[in-house]
Amino acid sequence: MARSIAFRDALREAMSEEMRRDERVYLMGEEVAEYNGAYKVSQGMLAEFGPKRVIDTPISELGFTAVAVGSAQNGLRPIVEFMTWNFAVLALDQILNTASKMLAMSGGQISCPIVFRGGNGSAGQLGAQHSTAFESLYANIPGIKVVSPSTGYDAKGLLKQAIRYEEDPVMFMESEQMYGDKSEVPAEEYYIELGKADIKRAGRDVTIVSFNKMMKVALAAATELEKENISAEVIDLRTIRPLDWMTILESVKKTNRLVIVEEQWPFASISSEITYRIQKEGFDYLDAPIRRITAADAPLHYAPNLVAAALPDVPRTVKLVKEVMYQRK
Numbered sequence: 485m486a487r488s489i490a491f492r493d494a495l496r497e498a499m500s501e502e503m504r505r506d507e508r509v510y511l512m513g514e515e516v517a518e519y520n521g522a523y524k525v526s527q528g529m530l531a532e533f534g535p536k537r538v539i540d541t542p543i544s545e546l547g548f549t550a551v552a553v554g555s556a557q558n559g560l561r562p563i564v565e566f567m568t569w570n571f572a573v574l575a576l577d578q579i580l581n582t583a584s585k586m587l588a589m590s591g592g593q594i595s596c597p598i599v600f601r602g603g604n605g606s607a608g609q610l611g612a613q614h615s616t617a618f619e620s621l622y623a624n625i626p627g628i629k630v631v632s633p634s635t636g637y638d639a640k641g642l643l644k645q646a647i648r649y650e651e652d653p654v655m656f657m658e659s660e661q662m663y664g665d666k667s668e669v670p671a672e673e674y675y676i677e678l679g680k681a682d683i684k685r686a687g688r689d690v691t692i693v694s695f696n697k698m699m700k701v702a703l704a705a706a707t708e709l710e711k712e713n714i715s716a717e718v719i720d721l722r723t724i725r726p727l728d729w730m731t732i733l734e735s736v737k738k739t740n741r742l743v744i745v746e747e748q749w750p751f752a753s754i755s756s757e758i759t760y761r762i763q764k765e766g767f768d769y770l771d772a773p774i775r776r777i778t779a780a781d782a783p784l785h786y787a788p789n790l791v792a793a794a795l796p797d798v799p800r801t802v803k804l805v806k807e808v809m810y811q812r813k
Contacts, residue, residue, distance in 0.1 A: 485670065485671050485672070486668040486669060486670050486671070487668070487669060487670075487671060488666045488667065488668055488669075489636060489666060489667070489669050490636065490663065490664050490665065490666050491635075491636040491639060491658075491662045491663050491664065491665045491666075491667070492523060492524055492525045492527075492663040492664070493636070493669075494636035494637070494639050494640040494667070494669050495525050495601075495636075495639055495640065495643060495658070496525055496526065496527065496528075496529065497640055497669075498639070498640045498641075498643035498644045498647070499511060499526070499529070499563060499643070499647070500529060500532065500533075501644065501673065502644055502647040502648055503529075503533055503537060505648075506561065506648070507537075508559065508560045508561045509537075509560075509561045509562075509563065509647060510533075510536070510537040510538070510539065510560065510561075510562055510563070511526060511529065511533075511537065511538050511539065511562075511563045511565065512538075512539040512540075512541055512548055512551070512552060512562060512563070512564055512565070513539075513540075513541055513548070513564055513565030513566065513567070513602075514540070514541055514542075514543060514565075514567050515540060515567070516529075516530075516538060516539070516540060516541075516565050517529075517530040517535060517538045517539060517540040518530065518540055519540075521565070522567050523603065523660060523663045524663075525565070525663070526538060526565070545566065545571050545572060545574040545575040546574050546575045546577065546578060548564070549564060549572075549575035549578040549579065549600075550575075550578050550582075552564045552598055553578050553579075553582050553583050553596060553598060556583075556595075556596045556597055556598040557586060557594050557595075557596055561597050561598070561599075561647060562598050562599070563598075563599045563601065563647065564598065564599070564600045564601070565601055565602050566600065566601070566602035566603075567602060567603070568602055568603045568604070568614055568660070569602055569603065569604040569605075569616070569618045569657065570613060570614050570615070570616055570618075572600065572602070572618070579600065579622075579625075579628070579653065579655075580625055582596075583596045583598060583627075583628070583653040584596075584625050584626065584627035584628045584652075584653060585627055587627065587651075587652070588627065595651040595652065596651075596652065596653050597650060597651045597652070597653075598653050598654070599643070599646045599647055599650075599653075599654045599656055600653065600654070600655050600656065601643070601655075601656035601657075601658060602656075602658060603658055603659065603660040603663075604617060604618055604619070604632070604657040604658060604659060604696070605617035605618075605657075605659055605696065605697065605747050606661075606747065606779075606784055606791065606795060607659070607660035607661050608661070608788075608791070609786050609787075609788060609791065610786075611784075611785075611786045612783035612784055612785065612786075615783075615784035616784075617657075617696075617746075617747040617748050617749075617779065618655075618657065619632050619657055619695070619696070619724045619746075619748060619754060620724075620748045620749075620752060620753050620754050622655045622724075622725075623724045623725040623727075623754065623757075624752070627652060627653070628652060628653045628654070628655055628725070629646075629650060629652055629653070629654045629655070629678055629679075629723065629725055629726065630654075630655045630657065630723065630724040630725040631643075631646060631654060631655065631656045631657065631678060631722065631723050631724070632657040632695045632696040632721070632722070632723075632724055633658075633695075633696070633722055634662070634684075634694075634695060634696055634697065634699035634700075634720050634722070635665075635667045635699075636665065636666065636667040636669050637667050637668060637669050637670075638676060638682070638720070638722050639658070640669055640674075641674050641675055641676030642656070642676045642678065642722065642723070643656060644673075644674075644675050644676075645675045645676055645677060645678055646678065648675070649675070650678065654678070657696060657724075659696055659697040661697055662696075662697055676722070678723045678726065679723050679726035679727075679728055680722065680723065680728055680731075681719050681720060681721050681722055681723070681728035681731040681732065682719070682720045682722055683717060683718070683719055683720075683731070683735070684699065684703060684718045684719070684720045685703060685706055685716065685717060685718040686717055687706065687715040687716040687717030687718070687739065688715045688717070688738065688739060689714050689715045689716065689739055689741070689809065690709075690714065690715075690716050690717070690739050690741040690742070690743060690805050690808060690809065691716070691717045691718075691719060691732065691735040691736050691738075691739045691741065691742045691743070692705065692706060692716050692717070692718045692719070692743050692744075692745060692801070692805070693718075693719045693721065693732055693742065693743070693744045693745070693755075693758060694718070694719075694720065694721070694744070694745040694746060695720060695721040695722065695724065695746065695754075696747065697747070698745050698746055698747050698796055699718075699720050701745055701796050701797060701798055701801055702718050702745045702801065703718055704798045705745075705798050705801035705802050705805065706718050708798060708802050709802060709805055714805065714806075714809060716805065717735050717738070717739055719731060719732060719735060721754075724754060727754075727757065727758070727761075729758060729761040729762065729765075732758060732761075732762060733761075733762060733765055733766045736762055736766050736769050736770065737766065737769045740769055740770060740771040740772070741770070741771060741772050741805075741808045741809070742758075742759075742762060742770070742774045742775075742808075743774075743775050743776065743777070743801070743804055743805050743808060744758055744759070744774070744775075744776040744777075745776070745777050745796050745801055746776070746777075746778055746779075746796070747778070747779050747795060747796070748778055748779060749778065749779055749780075749781055750776075750778040750779075750781050751781065753776075753778055755776040755778060758774075759774045759776070762774060772807075772808040772809075772810065773808070775804050775807065775808055776804075777796040777800055777801055777804055778796065779794055779795055779796070780793070780794035780795075782794065
């Protein structure tokens with residue numbers, strides 16, 4: 485039986501279910517306990533699991549990330565909440581130089597089963613230092629996996645999979661603007677394998693690929709295009725690394741066109757990698773150049789009109805799709 489619940493509730497259910505199943509799993513981060521989480525994702529978890537398993541930390545990302553990484557290497561399965569991924573750059577030394585490399589440096593003897601999660605990307609008028617989307621940065625690091633879901637259903641299944649089964653560090657990218665979004669989530673237990681994209685809308689004329697909150701733009705654009713008899717197939721990556729480019733390729737074989745919508749900066753972005761893969765393996769299927777719409781190649785400003793100008797939107801996505809339709813069959 486499915487229920488309509490908020491994105492934050494789906495995340496809480498995932499963590500709580502895995503903590504009930506396995507006492508090695510614990511949650512730590514700033515304000516996750518007494519304050520019930522900055523975005524109320526961990527609301528009620530302190531009362532259920534106690535202060536030894538839901539742990540408030542000092543404002544010291546490098547310090548508490550090091551504690552979590554050390555505990556993961558010694559048999560525990562920590563979940564680390566960053567109030568925003570913008571703050572996680574302070575802990576990058578532990579993530580990059582220890583968590584991601586330990587399995588290789590130990591000759592396969594020491595794994596690091598740990599989930600890092602929190603709000604990522606822009607969330608309105610928060611200024612440049614709180615508005616960066618980090619998927620491409622972390623996806624560039626061997627030894628870790630990157631997840632960036634767009635629905636509560638996907639978030640719960642992917643988070644449970646990451647906590648329970650993944651032996652490598654997982655970067656779990658959420659959106660502050662989506663915590664209140666509701667979706668149908670089964671009451672029954674389920675898991676979603678990492679590395680599998682999902683076709684959220686079938687289509688025949690053009691493939692639109694996106695992830696995280698930009699899926700709202702992609703789906704809304706597909707709805708607008710349908711009014712003009714342009715059928716868009718919309719693919720949600722869900723997992724950035726490993727990247728399910730084969731699902732994209734199979735879609736392009738059918739539609740012969742590809743447009744990518746993402747919140748990353750354009751240089752060395754997720755769309756850059758997808759474009760390389762698809763032109764390499766599917767060049768003969770393309771009837772138009774691969775096109776993309778990204779965030780502006782600049783820090784995100786505070787002013788709302790500049791925020792709107794910097795991020796992908798529906799009108800510009802529709803316009804881009806129409807540009808690749810010049811050879812429409």
